[in-house]
Amino acid sequence: MKIRTRLIVSITALLIVSMLSLGYGILFVQRARERDDMERSAKIIENSVRRVALDAMLQKDDLQLVSYVNFLKAQYPALSYARITWLSGGRSRGVSLGESSPAGAVSERSLEVADPSDPARRVGIRLGISDTVIERSIRENQRRLKRIIIQIWLGTSILWFLVAYYLAWSITAPIESLGRVAADIGAGRLGRRLEWRSQDEIGHLVGVFNHMSERLAELDEAKRNFISSVTHEFRSPLGAIESFIGLIQAQAGGPQCREHREYLCRVEANVQRLSRFVNDLLDVAQIEKGRMECVLQPVRLRETAADVCKFFEAKSRAQGLALSNRITDTPLVLADAGRVRQVLVNLIANAFKFTPRGGTVELACEQYREAAQRWLEVSVSDSGRGMEPRDLSRLFQAFSQGRNVAEGVHGAGKGTGLGLYICKSIMDQHGGRIRVQSEPGRGTRVSFTLKVAEREAGSTA
């Protein structure tokens, strides 16, 4: 369960439980108080009847007592009946007020008052107080109180729910946003900030987080600048070394120089490897600064593919691989020929690295239509060792290599894991996509798509 839901549920539940117990407490106390009140009222009635009976006796006005009891009966509904008996000189007479046999439980109170001047004259009064009426009245009051308590309970519950929601939101919203920004930073978008101002612990955490993000961005910028300037510094001397090696090789003749020529070939291969790496680093620097730009023009891919295959001809012979080019008749595509060549070179170089002697590497293409656009899918397939499925998802990240590299590669070097990253950036610039399909032990197929030029699409559609 989310923290927000947990907070809201627990605060609201806590409140509901405490309000319920408070309500029941009030009802319980109120019931006990009402019972006491009733008891007190009965006592007051008893005393007042006693007083009036004495007055009536002194004034010899029996009617006064009767009308007073009648008055009480009207005022106090629990008084269900009253029986008054006058005794004087051995004679008695009585009057009965109210129901003779009332329904429900009745508790009877009896009192007797004697005339102070003539003790033989007395009046006995029995007051029937209905417990049922008292109970009904208490219940009615309890019901009214319960209704009020429920209304207050509902009102405060809504209020508390809103307060709980606000509290939970004020704690979890910045945490959620922090999570999103952290994920962004994890995905390489350094320097992201979270706008959240508060004077509490969360405000402090956000401040520290923003500072960390800024520092990361600064460090990354410093790293990029460093790589960029170092690679620039490498480039010119490497170019000079390469051309001087060429000159020396051209001038070195005679059998005595064979050994030197062999050494020079090794030096040349290593310098080429180094300058490829430097060029890749420069491309990465351009990509990261958002400065890699491809100039798209109608290009006949057949020619580029043939040129690249020629470039790999000697290598395929040396490695014992069959390189076949099935890109023979292609429509014009919108592409930057130099960059597409770079992509093909990296894909074929990868295929060569992971395909053992006797294997095949094949270039092919296929046209397809998506919505109104015609596309050309170009693929490089090999019968090599393939790669593990779990490696596929991170191949397009910079400096990322599969586990198959650890088994050793055929040809020059292991590489640095920049090739596919650069290929993906180039394809992004072309508006196309690149994807890898691979099965361990069975081979790999890397394909990318290019838009067919409108003019060509119109003519071939």
Ligand SMILES: Nc1ncnc2c1ncn2[C@@H]1O[C@H](COP(=O)(O)OP(=O)(O)OP(=O)(O)O)[C@@H](O)[C@H]1O
């Ligand atoms: N045809 C392939 N067969 C098997 N694995 C491949 C193939 N192509 C790419 N890979 C895997 O993908 C990883 C990344 O390839 P990428 O071209 O980006 O880097 P690299 O070839 O290792 O180095 P670089 O291209 O920078 O010299 C490789 O290290 C390898 O593990």
Ligand SMILES: [Mg+2]
């Ligand atoms: Mg590569």
